[in-house]
Amino acid sequence: MEKSGVKCLFTIVLLLSAMVWTAGAGPQGTLRVATTTMPNAIDLPMGSERNAHNVAWQIYNSLVWIQDDGKVGPSLADSWTVSEDGTTYTFKLRKDVKFHNGEPFNADAVVYTWNRGKQDSMQWKEKFAVAKSVEKIDDYTVRVTTEGPSPLLLRIMAEFWAIIPPKHHQKVGENGFLNHPIGTGPFVFKEWKKGDRIIFEANPNYWEEGYPKVKTLVFRPIPESSTRLAAISAGEIDIVTRLSSEEAKSLKNRKNVKLISYTVDRVYYITFNNLTSGKGKPTENALVRQAMNYAVDVDAVIDALFDGYGRPATGYVTPGNWGYDEEIQPFGYDPEKAKKLLAEAGYPDGFEMDFACPSGAYNNFEQVCEAVQGYLGAVGVKTNLNLMESGKYWDLEAKKQLPPLFGDSWSEATGEALPRLKGALGGKNANFSAWSDPEIDRLLEEIGKTVDDDARAKLYVELQRYMQKNPPFIYLYEPVAFEGINPGVKDYRPRPAENYYLKYTSIDS
Amino acid sequence: MQRYILSRLVQSAGILIGVLLIVFFMLQMTGDPVSLMVSRNASPEQVEALREELGYNRPVMVQFFDFFTDALTGDFGMSLRHRQPSLKLILDRLPATVELAATALMFALVIGVPLGLLGGSNPNSFWDIMARGAGLIGQTIPNFWLALILIVILSVHLGWFPTFGRNTWSLFGLTLPTRSVVLPAFALGLFTTGQIVRFVRSAVLEIKNEDYVRTAYSKGLSDRNIYMRHILRNASIPLISIIGVQFGYLMSGSIYIETIFSWPGLGNLLAEAIGNRDFALVQAIAFFTSLVVVALNLLTDVAYGLADPRIRYGD
Numbered sequence: 012m013e014k015s016g017v018k019c020l021f022t023i024v025l026l027l028s029a030m031v032w033t034a035g036a037g038p039q040g041t042l043r044v045a046t047t048t049m050p051n052a053i054d055l056p057m058g059s060e061r062n063a064h065n066v067a068w069q070i071y072n073s074l075v076w077i078q079d080d081g082k083v084g085p086s087l088a089d090s091w092t093v094s095e096d097g098t099t100y101t102f103k104l105r106k107d108v109k110f111h112n113g114e115p116f117n118a119d120a121v122v123y124t125w126n127r128g129k130q131d132s133m134q135w136k137e138k139f140a141v142a143k144s145v146e147k148i149d150d151y152t153v154r155v156t157t158e159g160p161s162p163l164l165l166r167i168m169a170e171f172w173a174i175i176p177p178k179h180h181q182k183v184g185e186n187g188f189l190n191h192p193i194g195t196g197p198f199v200f201k202e203w204k205k206g207d208r209i210i211f212e213a214n215p216n217y218w219e220e221g222y223p224k225v226k227t228l229v230f231r232p233i234p235e236s237s238t239r240l241a242a243i244s245a246g247e248i249d250i251v252t253r254l255s256s257e258e259a260k261s262l263k264n265r266k267n268v269k270l271i272s273y274t275v276d277r278v279y280y281i282t283f284n285n286l287t288s289g290k291g292k293p294t295e296n297a298l299v300r301q302a303m304n305y306a307v308d309v310d311a312v313i314d315a316l317f318d319g320y321g322r323p324a325t326g327y328v329t330p331g332n333w334g335y336d337e338e339i340q341p342f343g344y345d346p347e348k349a350k351k352l353l354a355e356a357g358y359p360d361g362f363e364m365d366f367a368c369p370s371g372a373y374n375n376f377e378q379v380c381e382a383v384q385g386y387l388g389a390v391g392v393k394t395n396l397n398l399m400e401s402g403k404y405w406d407l408e409a410k411k412q413l414p415p416l417f418g419d420s421w422s423e424a425t426g427e428a429l430p431r432l433k434g435a436l437g438g439k440n441a442n443f444s445a446w447s448d449p450e451i452d453r454l455l456e457e458i459g460k461t462v463d464d465d466a467r468a469k470l471y472v473e474l475q476r477y478m479q480k481n482p483p484f485i486y487l488y489e490p491v492a493f494e495g496i497n498p499g500v501k502d503y504r505p506r507p508a509e510n511y512y513l514k515y516t517s518i519d520s
Numbered sequence: 521m522q523r524y525i526l527s528r529l530v531q532s533a534g535i536l537i538g539v540l541l542i543v544f545f546m547l548q549m550t551g552d553p554v555s556l557m558v559s560r561n562a563s564p565e566q567v568e569a570l571r572e573e574l575g576y577n578r579p580v581m582v583q584f585f586d587f588f589t590d591a592l593t594g595d596f597g598m599s600l601r602h603r604q605p606s607l608k609l610i611l612d613r614l615p616a617t618v619e620l621a622a623t624a625l626m627f628a629l630v631i632g633v634p635l636g637l638l639g640g641s642n643p644n645s646f647w648d649i650m651a652r653g654a655g656l657i658g659q660t661i662p663n664f665w666l667a668l669i670l671i672v673i674l675s676v677h678l679g680w681f682p683t684f685g686r687n688t689w690s691l692f693g694l695t696l697p698t699r700s701v702v703l704p705a706f707a708l709g710l711f712t713t714g715q716i717v718r719f720v721r722s723a724v725l726e727i728k729n730e731d732y733v734r735t736a737y738s739k740g741l742s743d744r745n746i747y748m749r750h751i752l753r754n755a756s757i758p759l760i761s762i763i764g765v766q767f768g769y770l771m772s773g774s775i776y777i778e779t780i781f782s783w784p785g786l787g788n789l790l791a792e793a794i795g796n797r798d799f800a801l802v803q804a805i806a807f808f809t810s811l812v813v814v815a816l817n818l819l820t821d822v823a824y825g826l827a828d829p830r831i832r833y834g835d
Contacts, residue, residue, distance in 0.1 A: 241683040400550070405555055409555030
């Protein structure tokens, strides 16, 4: 007993001295992160979805970035000025930055990145095409101009304009760059075993003093959520995302896993259609649409299908978005009022309508749609629900060939709801829109050219109130994300769009 | 023999053409992938431009003709999602799938043949009950369910195996498997194990009542000699065809298992390609796995002749 006590003490002393010795010795340890898909490219304009972008941002920087407090802050640009008409941005670039291959970062790199990003072959080309021109003024000054005032320009740059080294990219071409991406970011690309793992190493010359904190960063794709659960339980991985509420519950008593949850910037909704299949249908009447919102018990849906984790949507602008209306309330469940409104609109006996939802795309969404169908039926709106394979579904959605009532969800990473609003309510000019309303159009156009933040916030509030009286959707819920991390992981700060920057994350071994 | 192989080759080519036809038109029926390839905020013009660039606005027959003629030259087009040649992606993932399928087959044989032999030679004994049980369980338990149970018990609780992924080690430039292959291979090989146990058991039961076995006994040969040289040898001919068919199944049937274990093989790639409507890649993988199955069947038929000199073809 005594002997083992001494041994134990000795070990502790040894460990402590090791810790003292290693403190301040630069990046430490290996952080293993699970992704839920296999990234198709470690490259912003080509990365097809959130996982690919999350991986990619660890090796790049943009001119600006979105800080933890949600505001736009400096990154590769020290400072910037905006012209009075709001169409010209002049950026002063940092002078001490080099790419991972030693190439200097300067204005040429910014111009080159933009020219490449806006090519037709790039998946996110419209995120680069928001700028009309990007010019080099001198080696460390860049001017970006837009067609009209563009309040979201900086946020879009922060999310997509990952600056790449021109010489390297020219030398190796698109294909070579795909296999060996290079940026200025906190981590350096080391190896990519396709479908298996992506390995980054700490950038020893990173321009932000003291970062990154971990020496090696490993991403491993685990598409199956129950396997992610097993992997974090077994301690084989340090961060897993996108667990279901049941899976999260099963982790609660595990000492070797810390559970994280937060509301995601994503809105689930059932949309009405007044462009194609919904023309001439009862849902063109705003009273009917209000009635259908009152008819659905969103709280009960959240309780039954998501263990109570979720927030009833108050509209299409979420609490984390700029200009969220603090006073707005969800419709709430009131079937009597729903019936009264239907009668008032001239449908005392209800009506019948086709309804579609995607299957296999979102957590429990099939059941959510079935519940909605039941609630609508209870007030006399009979719906014929068609659950469709999601790929086919989105194809039909983009071609505006879905029934007059259909379900979907929309996330947003820029911190403002404008892209989501424009996408779903842009009428004929937007792919995934089934709705057009002149008043909404007017407000969206105003918001799109109002650079002053407070004035824009007021417009958002006006829009939210209008969209509650004239709902283009049945508002459902904002989901809660569950993630599990190794308790030794410090300063992992996931954001509402399920994105993260791992430069300040550290791990105790 | 040569004529037989030639006619089988022609037959195989016919099957592969049929596969190409079915895969192409089934995918066409699900619409086109363009709307999934752009961001949700893209404009209708942008989508139309991409559709034109990728040729999805052309008549279906024209698209098929192009696809077909390219496929004949081994060109399955660029993966829409990965923007790399589909064939290259397949070849990148092939070693992992071969490792998994071969290990699964090895498990099935190592467990299945001895158990079937023991069961068949001593009906209603302990070993026979084990064999019958293994045959039943192997063929009825869904392998993806077993996979999850194995992960929970052997990986999470006991920590004997990694929960997911493929780890390898190198020796003299060779890539060799580690224990990370054990669980997925066992789960994947379960059905095949069941089939082999049942097959070997019933074959042994049947053959041991044959006249030549009685003759062998009356000659005074040892049990061991009789089982190895007379019974197993005769049971092995149909076993070869089972192995051939099953290896094809293991190569192509690992979508669930590869997804659950995050195994970086073809099944995983296919699941992802279907989810993303990566038409070129789906077509390429479907064709490739068909090719493997057809080739294995052909080899199996040829191998018959080697295992049993009495079998002659055609002439």
